[in-house]
Amino acid sequence: MKNILVLNGAPRKTGETAKLLAAFIDGAERAGHHIESFYLQDMNIHGCTGCLGCSKLPKGCDNPCVQKDDMVEIYAAFMKADMVAFVSPVYFFSISGPLKTATDRLYAAVRNLGNKGFEREGVLLMTAGGSDYSQPIRWFEHLEKYCNWKNSGMVLGNGKTEEARNLGSSV
Numbered sequence: 001m002k003n004i005l006v007l008n009g010a011p012r013k014t015g016e017t018a019k020l021l022a023a024f025i026d027g028a029e030r031a032g033h034h035i036e037s038f039y040l041q042d043m044n045i046h047g048c049t050g051c052l053g054c055s056k057l058p059k060g061c062d063n064p065c066v067q068k069d070d071m072v073e074i075y076a077a078f079m080k081a082d083m084v085a086f087v088s089p090v091y092f093f094s095i096s097g098p099l100k101t102a103t104d105r106l107y108a109a110v111r112n113l114g115n116k117g118f119e120r121e122g123v124l125l126m127t128a129g130g131s132d133y134s135q136p137i138r139w140f141e142h143l144e145k146y147c148n149w150k151n152s153g154m155v156l157g158n159g160k161t162e163e164a165r166n167l168g169s170s171v
Contacts, residue, residue, distance in 0.1 A: 002082040003036065003083070009086075009102070013039070017126070025037065036081070040098035045070050046101075048108075057112060083120060084122050086099060089128060090129070121151075121152040122149045128157070153171065
């Protein structure tokens, strides 16, 4: 059983991205995995300020960032996570702003955990009005390379709920 952290950067709770995510979660839960999902649009998460305050906090602290906002909930889930699912529609050729903001803030957790921050898997679930996923794929691949995470798969495209369900059950 894996603990899967879902970072949902979609603005619509019932759109195409939500359908893809629901199928992924269904497959993962049927396979016995535990899901902790965060709908980022409803959370109060500030952008990283680049202050490097995270480098001055003690290792293993509950909130590895000096900012005090809803990110503390995500940090708690990240500390237990074996996998992170990044979920977003394509917005102006990349991921949505809420997902980018939350991902930027994960830097503090990865930094605070040291090598333990680098023991994760990742999946990418995305939808789009078009067909160009090249920039978000590049972002995801670079993130995983930097963090030395295992890429456990991607589902890219509207209506690919069965593919998302299969990914969820196979991770």
